[in-house]
Amino acid sequence: MTYTVMLAIDKRDGTYLYRQVIDLVAGDIGSGLLKPGDRLPSLRKMSQAVGVSVPTVRQAYIELERQRRVESRPQSGFYVRHRPTNEIVRPARSINGKPVALNCRPLMERVYDGINHPNLVPLGIANPCMAKPAAKALHRAMKRVMSRAEERSLNYASTLGEPALRRQIAYHYLDTTGSQVEPDHICITNGGQEALLLALTAVASPGDVIAVETPTYHGLLELIDSLGMLAVEVETCPEEGVTLSDLKRTLEEHAVRVCMFSTTLGNPLGVTMREDDRRELVGILDDFDTVLIEDDVYGDLRFDGHRPVPAQFLGSKARIITCGSFSKTAAPGYRIGWIVSDQYIDKIARLKRAFSCSSGLLQQLTLADFLASGDYSRHLKALRPVLQRNAERMGALVAQHFPRETRTSKPVGGSVLWLELPKSVSAEQLFDDAVAAGISIAPGQIFSPCSCYENFVRLSYGHPWGDQTEDAIRWLGRRVKELAEQ
Amino acid sequence: MTYTVMLAIDKRDGTYLYRQVIDLVAGDIGSGLLKPGDRLPSLRKMSQAVGVSVPTVRQAYIELERQRRVESRPQSGFYVRHRPTNEIVRPARSINGKPVALNCRPLMERVYDGINHPNLVPLGIANPCMAKPAAKALHRAMKRVMSRAEERSLNYASTLGEPALRRQIAYHYLDTTGSQVEPDHICITNGGQEALLLALTAVASPGDVIAVETPTYHGLLELIDSLGMLAVEVETCPEEGVTLSDLKRTLEEHAVRVCMFSTTLGNPLGVTMREDDRRELVGILDDFDTVLIEDDVYGDLRFDGHRPVPAQFLGSKARIITCGSFSKTAAPGYRIGWIVSDQYIDKIARLKRAFSCSSGLLQQLTLADFLASGDYSRHLKALRPVLQRNAERMGALVAQHFPRETRTSKPVGGSVLWLELPKSVSAEQLFDDAVAAGISIAPGQIFSPCSCYENFVRLSYGHPWGDQTEDAIRWLGRRVKELAEQ
Numbered sequence: 022m023t024y025t026v027m028l029a030i031d032k033r034d035g036t037y038l039y040r041q042v043i044d045l046v047a048g049d050i051g052s053g054l055l056k057p058g059d060r061l062p063s064l065r066k067m068s069q070a071v072g073v074s075v076p077t078v079r080q081a082y083i084e085l086e087r088q089r090r091v092e093s094r095p096q097s098g099f100y101v102r103h104r105p106t107n108e109i110v111r112p113a114r115s116i117n118g119k120p121v122a123l124n125c126r127p128l129m130e131r132v133y134d135g136i137n138h139p140n141l142v143p144l145g146i147a148n149p150c151m152a153k154p155a156a157k158a159l160h161r162a163m164k165r166v167m168s169r170a171e172e173r174s175l176n177y178a179s180t181l182g183e184p185a186l187r188r189q190i191a192y193h194y195l196d197t198t199g200s201q202v203e204p205d206h207i208c209i210t211n212g213g214q215e216a217l218l219l220a221l222t223a224v225a226s227p228g229d230v231i232a233v234e235t236p237t238y239h240g241l242l243e244l245i246d247s248l249g250m251l252a253v254e255v256e257t258c259p260e261e262g263v264t265l266s267d268l269k270r271t272l273e274e275h276a277v278r279v280c281m282f283s284t285t286l287g288n289p290l291g292v293t294m295r296e297d298d299r300r301e302l303v304g305i306l307d308d309f310d311t312v313l314i315e316d317d318v319y320g321d322l323r324f325d326g327h328r329p330v331p332a333q334f335l336g337s338k339a340r341i342i343t344c345g346s347f348s349k350t351a352a353p354g355y356r357i358g359w360i361v362s363d364q365y366i367d368k369i370a371r372l373k374r375a376f377s378c379s380s381g382l383l384q385q386l387t388l389a390d391f392l393a394s395g396d397y398s399r400h401l402k403a404l405r406p407v408l409q410r411n412a413e414r415m416g417a418l419v420a421q422h423f424p425r426e427t428r429t430s431k432p433v434g435g436s437v438l439w440l441e442l443p444k445s446v447s448a449e450q451l452f453d454d455a456v457a458a459g460i461s462i463a464p465g466q467i468f469s470p471c472s473c474y475e476n477f478v479r480l481s482y483g484h485p486w487g488d489q490t491e492d493a494i495r496w497l498g499r500r501v502k503e504l505a506e507q
Numbered sequence: 508m509t510y511t512v513m514l515a516i517d518k519r520d521g522t523y524l525y526r527q528v529i530d531l532v533a534g535d536i537g538s539g540l541l542k543p544g545d546r547l548p549s550l551r552k553m554s555q556a557v558g559v560s561v562p563t564v565r566q567a568y569i570e571l572e573r574q575r576r577v578e579s580r581p582q583s584g585f586y587v588r589h590r591p592t593n594e595i596v597r598p599a600r601s602i603n604g605k606p607v608a609l610n611c612r613p614l615m616e617r618v619y620d621g622i623n624h625p626n627l628v629p630l631g632i633a634n635p636c637m638a639k640p641a642a643k644a645l646h647r648a649m650k651r652v653m654s655r656a657e658e659r660s661l662n663y664a665s666t667l668g669e670p671a672l673r674r675q676i677a678y679h680y681l682d683t684t685g686s687q688v689e690p691d692h693i694c695i696t697n698g699g700q701e702a703l704l705l706a707l708t709a710v711a712s713p714g715d716v717i718a719v720e721t722p723t724y725h726g727l728l729e730l731i732d733s734l735g736m737l738a739v740e741v742e743t744c745p746e747e748g749v750t751l752s753d754l755k756r757t758l759e760e761h762a763v764r765v766c767m768f769s770t771t772l773g774n775p776l777g778v779t780m781r782e783d784d785r786r787e788l789v790g791i792l793d794d795f796d797t798v799l800i801e802d803d804v805y806g807d808l809r810f811d812g813h814r815p816v817p818a819q820f821l822g823s824k825a826r827i828i829t830c831g832s833f834s835k836t837a838a839p840g841y842r843i844g845w846i847v848s849d850q851y852i853d854k855i856a857r858l859k860r861a862f863s864c865s866s867g868l869l870q871q872l873t874l875a876d877f878l879a880s881g882d883y884s885r886h887l888k889a890l891r892p893v894l895q896r897n898a899e900r901m902g903a904l905v906a907q908h909f910p911r912e913t914r915t916s917k918p919v920g921g922s923v924l925w926l927e928l929p930k931s932v933s934a935e936q937l938f939d940d941a942v943a944a945g946i947s948i949a950p951g952q953i954f955s956p957c958s959c960y961e962n963f964v965r966l967s968y969g970h971p972w973g974d975q976t977e978d979a980i981r982w983l984g985r986r987v988k989e990l991a992e993q
Contacts, residue, residue, distance in 0.1 A: 133860065137665045146663075154658040164650065172640040175838040177632075179623045211697045211842070214864040222733075227713060240864070247708075247861035352661040354868035356697070356842075374619065375726070375733040377701040381867050382840035 038073045042081035043088075045071065050090055050101055057103040061091060087325075088260075089431060103417075118267075120230040120253040120275055123246035125472040128449060128464065129239060135452065135461040142493040145461030147288055149322055149349050149436035149483040153407045155391075155400040159352055162390040166383060174383045180374045181366075182209025182359070183385035189392035190345070190359055197321070200334035206366050208373055209380045213318040213346030213358040217244055219376065220314045220342040220360055221279065223368045225250060229278040232271055234263055236439065236468035236477070238288045238316065241281055245470075252470040253277065259430045259439070262287060262294030265301055272309040279312045285329035286319035289439040289468055289479040291432025293329050303336035311340070318346040318358070321401055323434035324409035331361075338363045347388055349435075350401060355384040408436055411482035418491060419480075422498025424505050436483030442476045443505040451478060454500055460493045524559045528567035529574075531557065536576060536587055543589040547577060574746075575917060589903070604753075606716040606739040606761055609732035611958040614935060614950065615725060621938065621947040628979040631947030633774055635808055635835050635922035635969040639893045641877075641886040645838055648876040652869060660869045666860045667852075668695025668845070669871035675878035676831070676845055683807070686820035688847055694855050695866045699804040699832030699844040703730055705862065706800045706828040706846055707765065709854045711736060715764040718757055720749055722925065722954035722963070724774045724802065727767055731956075738956040739763065745916045745925070748773060748780030751787055758795040765798045771815040772805035775925040775954055775965040777918025779815050789822035797826070804832040804844070807887055809920035810895040817847075824849045833874055835921075836887060841870040894922055897968035904977060905966075908984025910991050922969030928962045929991040937964060940986055946979045 049055040061067065061082065068075045082099050085091045091099045136145045166174055181187065187204035194202045210216040217240075225231065227249030233241060235254035245252050253275055256267035263282055271277060284294040284302065294302070306313050317331050333341040342365060346358035357380060360369055373379070391397050415438055419429055423440070430439035442448065448464035455462050465477025480497075484490070535541040547553065547568065554561045568585050571577045577585045609615075622631045652660055667673065673690035680688045696702040703726075711717065713735030719727060721740035731738050739761055742753035749768055757763060770780040770788065780788070792799050803817050819827040828851060832844035843866060846855055859865070877883050901924055905915055909926070916925035928934065934950035941948050949967075951960025966983075970976070 130857075133666065148663070151658070151662060154661055156658040156661055159661060160653045163653070167646045167649070172637070172642040175640055175642055175645060175840050176637060177634070177834075177839045180619065211701075211863045211866070215697075215862060218862050226735075240861070243857075243861040247858055249712075348663075348864075353663045354661050356863070356865070356867045371616075371729075372733055375700075375729040376704045377697040377842070377863070378726070378834075379842070380697070381842045381870065384867065384869075 039077045039080040039084065042067070042071060042073065042078055043084055046081070046085055047090060055101050057101050059101045060097075061099040061101070063098055089433070118254060118271065118274075120251035121470050122251055123242050123470050125466045125469075126246070128472070129243065129467050132452065132463060132467055135456045136463070138456070138461065141456065141459055141461040142489050143461055143484055144480045144490075144493060145463045147349070147435070147437050147479075147481050147483060148353060149319070149408055150351055150353065150404060152411055152436065152483050152485060153404045155351055155396070158396040158400065159387060159391060162394065162396065163383065163387040166386040166390055170386055174386060176382060178209070178379040178382040178385055180370050180379050181205070181207070182380060183382060183389060185389040186385045186392075187359075189389050193392060193397075194331075197328035198330040198334065200330060202361055206361055206363055208360045208362075208366060208369050209385060210358045210360060210373065211377055211380050212348050212353075212356040213316065213344055214240055214244070215377065216344035216346065216358040216360045217241060217281070217314065217316065219369050219372050220344055220362070220365075221245070221248060221250075221281070222372055223365045224312045224314070224342070225278045230275050232268070232277045232280040233470070234282055234287060234290075236289055236465065236474055237281075238283070239463070239467040241316065242467070242470050245281075254469065254471070255280075257287070257290060257292075259290045259292055261298065262290075262292050263298075263302060265298065265305060268302065269305060272305070272311060277309070277311055279314055280306060281314045281316065283316040283319065284332050285315070285317050286323060286434045288319060288435060289437050289463075290430050291435045291437060291439070292430075293323065293433050296330065296335070299332050300335050303332050303341070306340070307337060313341045315341065315343050317343050318349045319435045320345070321350050322405065322408065322436070324405050324412070325433070326402070326405055333361060340364065350404070351388065351391065351397065352384070355388065356381065357384050357388055405434070408434070408483065411436075411486050412438065414486060414491075415480060415482045415494060418494040419498065422495050424502050427501070436481050438480045438482065440478050440480060442478065442501055444476055445507070446476050446501055446504045448474070448476055448478045450504060451497070451500060455497060458496055458500075460496065462497065525563045525566040525570065528553070528557065528559065528564055529570055532567070532571055533576060541587050543587050545587045546583075547585040547587070549584055575919070604740060604757065604760075606737035607956050608737055609728050609956050611952045611955075612732075614958070615729065615953050618725075618938065618949060618953055621942045622949070624942070624947065627942065627945055627947040628975050629947055629970055630966045630976075630979060631949045633835070633921070633923050633965075633967050633969060634839060635805070635894055636837055636839065636890060638897055638922065638969050638971060639890045641837055641882070644882040644886060645873060645877060648880065648882065649869065649873040652872040652876055656872055660872060662868060664695070664865040664868040664871055666856050666865050667691070667693070668866060669868060669875060671875040672871045672878075673845075675875050679878060679883075680817075683814035684816040684820065686816060692847055692849050692852050694846045694848075694852060694859055695871060696844045696846060696859065697863055697866050698834050698839075698842040699802065699830055700726055700730070701863065702830035702832065702844040702846045703727060703767070703800065703802060705855050705858050706830055706848070706851075707731070707734060707736075707767070708858055709851045710798045710800070710828070711764045716761050718754070718763045718766040719956070720768055720773060720776075722775055722951065722960055724769070725949070725953040727802065728953070728956050731767075740955065740957070741766075743773070743776065743778075745776045745778055747784065748776075748778050749784075749788060751784060751791065754788065755791060758791070758797060763795070763797055765800055766792060767800045767802065769802040769805065770818050771801070771803050772809060772920045774805060774921060775923050775949075776916050777921045777923060777925070778916075779809065779919050782816065782821070785818050786821050789818050789827070792826070793823060799827045801827065801829050803829050804835045805921045806831070807836050808891065808894065808922070810891050810898070811919070812888070812891055819847060826850065836890070837874065837877065837883065838870070841874065842867065843870050843874055891920070894920070894969065897922075897972050898924065900972060900977075901966060901968045901980060904980040905984065908981050910988050913987070922967050924966045924968065926964050926966060928964065928987055930962055931993070932962050932987055932990045934960070934962055934964045936990060937983070937986060941983060944982055944986075946982065948983065
């Protein structure tokens with residue numbers, strides 16, 4: 022089928038011309054005029070058809086490719102991608118936008134029981150690095166450390182953590198984002214979760230209101246609740262991240278002490294906020310004098326390897342705390358994460374000492390070796406395409422086996438897919454049925470303090486792919502169809 | 508010199524006869540009538556001299572030996588021990604006995620800087636297992652685990668912790684104290700400090716009053732302060748532990764939510780409360796409906812190897828939480844501790860998940876192997892006499908080089924000596940001078956929320972003994988003499 026451009030570009034419109042080309046093509050993909058597999062007009066033809074320059078069309082096509090709407094094939098041109106299924110374009114609106122205490126504890130307990138169960142197909146837990154474990158390289162590094170450090174490796178690390186590891190983390194930021202980090206502004210923690218605990222305790226008190234994305238990581242909600250704080254949801258778009266207009270409204274309406282966002286790569290949506298949006302976000306928080314704790318544990322796991330710059334390095338560092346971890350990228354069981362903070366590092370160090378003294382030295386020395394040897398970078402390079410392939414496989418199976426009206430997120434990295442099931446399907450029911458059938462999944466309610474997302478689930482592709490995985494997805498699809506028909 | 512018993516026993520006195528014999532001998536040791544190295548009268552002679560039976564005298568001598576005032580020599584009899592120096596008989600009375608917020612933070616910061624400094628002679632940090640590190644056996648165990656568990660060893664442990672390790676800890680309690688512990692009532696933590704954090708957070712809220720021994724472990728005070736709670740000191744005797752009459756008074760006068768005591772082996776006093784006193788303590792807390800969090804991290808380190816039974820197993824378990832750790836006995840850097848609780852385990856597990864997810868799996872598997880193989884018991888058997896020898900050496904050097912009026916604790920285990928210096932000596936000044944001279948020590952103020960103990964220091968003998976250690980003690984003695992004369 023030959024595709025004919027139906028609309029011309031309006032040069033008097035205020036927006037960039039290349040953006041208008043994007044909108045034109047995206048609109049025709051959305052309407053079905055352009056179908057998966059269709060070839061886009063060549064750069065020259067498109068240029069002539071809409072009356073803009075060839076470089077402008079190229080810019081638009083490259084951006085469309087970045088957005089994974091089209092793909093380039095060498096010596097052939099640009100083609101509309103096979104999209105796994107309908108994507109979630111706008112989020113389900115946050116139910117009330119008011120600060121609330123967590124109300125999905127009992128379900129959360131049941132979900133954790135499921136997640137921790139060793140014999141279930143683990144679609145419920147976000148565990149990207151287990152898709153291609155770096156066990157051999159890490160074990161080698163640890164053995165080197167044991168023979169080199171001997172007795173010292175049994176001893177306490179310092180409160181802030183092993184200097185060699187802090188230097189390597191600082192170097193990794195420099196290498197991947199060009200950002201300068203002082204090793205003395207880094208505190209090593211017991212994984213990303215303790216990083217969030219220390220950061221939040223350092224800047225907020227019981228009763229304070231914490232703004233979160235919706236949907237957001239359930240561990241964050243549980244932490245906020247455990248500290249006697251309240252959560253308020255801010256609309257978050259699966260394609261663009263935090264909706265800045267809704268953030269402003271929230272900050273105007275409520276005395277928000279802290280925002281806890283994942284702007285580099287979110288969970289469960291798998292979205293990276295555009296850098297200019299993130300700059301704007303930093304500016305808004307500055308205006309409202311609100312602290313940002315950014316959960317950056319997935320930042321190294323964009324499929325395309327482009328490491329987004331943490332918000333801390335986009336504006337005035339002062340009121341931003343960045344939390345990172347090796348749990349998603351290398352070794353969950355090592356329990357090694359970190360905090361980067363300029364203004365709060367002394368307070369964070371005091372809390373770290375009072376709460377858990379210091380973190381495991383042997384793992385810190387091992388990770389320092391793992392980074393310094395280049396093995397970490399090599400591991401990430403090998404891991405990302407595995408995750409991307411898993412994401413595509415899972416998306417394709419969902420498109421094939423779930424009801425047609427199922428909509429899925431379009432992750433740009435990480436290890437999870439966020440699914441909106443038909444309205445009549447209870448994710449909680451699906452969770453119970455799945456566990457009984459030997460599969461763990463994460464029902465949508467635990468990603469919201471108000472327990473919305475009742476017909477959403479998060480599925481993880483962060484494990485070695487196998488027949489078991491495919492069977493599990495097929496089984497889930499069948500069960501969702503049955504539940505939809507009841 | 509022949510020793511003549513000067514006092515007779517008064518049988519009309521209400522106290523046990525053997526206790527009167529103890530008091531008689533202890534009094535004569537105290538007055539100098541009996542000197543170190545002197546032989547006590549034989550059982551028969553003493554029996555005739557004071558008019559009580561031979562078994563009663565034997566009971567008294569055995570108790571005196573247990574108190575380390577005398578020692579038995581095979582085929583020879585009982586001798587007065589060489590005591591390092593005058594012992595601290597009664598504590599400096601807690602300054603006010605009222606709930607207070609910690610007021611020694613700045614000093615504590617400086618002390619931690621000193622403790623963490625790698626190039627100082629480490630007399631400031633309580634680190635018993637480094638006196639004889641189990642590095643070889645632990646490294647062997649870890650290598651076994653790495654080849655056995657492979658990729659699994661990188662993965663998350665469950666929230667409560669690796670079942671194999673929890674079973675080994677339960678078995679260790681059974682083996683050493685005869686107490687039955689359910690593995691499902693154990694939660695593995697990031698060292699003893701996180702165990703204290705989780706236990707305290709589970710049962711108390713900001714503003715609550717927490718009763719502590721005085722002097723007590725500084726990490727406990729920092730934790731209480733970090734959680735916005737207040738501490739009230741309860742008189743603690745270097746020979747008997749918590750003074751029960753003062754505890755009752757405190758509970759009557761203040762709304763104490765929780766007591767945090769180390770009744771099995773305390774820090775810094777190195778004292779074990781007698782089991783009947785601990786039973787009585789449990790009864791008192793029951794009467795006042797007060798929770799006990801017992802810090803049992805030194806329980807395995809009595810020199811005589813007699814493992815005191817944690818208070819939890821002496822009474823109604825319900826309102827007692829026991830915190831343990833491998834940091835003092837095996838590997839500080841592994842950051843593996845635990846909590847034993849019956850009533851609160853579900854709440855503790857939720858907090859553990861929210862605060863730090865789970866603890867390091869590789870270390871848990873390694874310690875499970877280390878315990879199961881018997882290596883842990885063998886290590887403790889080898890470690891205890893090293894600690895005892897270090898304690899004696901340090902005591903002897905203090906007696907030799909410190910001013911005569913210096914008084915020292917008489918630890919029955921662990922790795923620290925608590926010294927009362929002449930009144931005019933500032934421990935803070937000594938700390939500053941010592942750090943400048945390349946020695947870390949722990950000044951007394953950080954062991955009290957009111958910063959009393961201004962002329963006390965805690966010295967650690969928990970490191971390999973060497974000329975450096977002896978030089979450091981000699982240097983400290985000289986400096987204390989100089990400060991006393993100023």
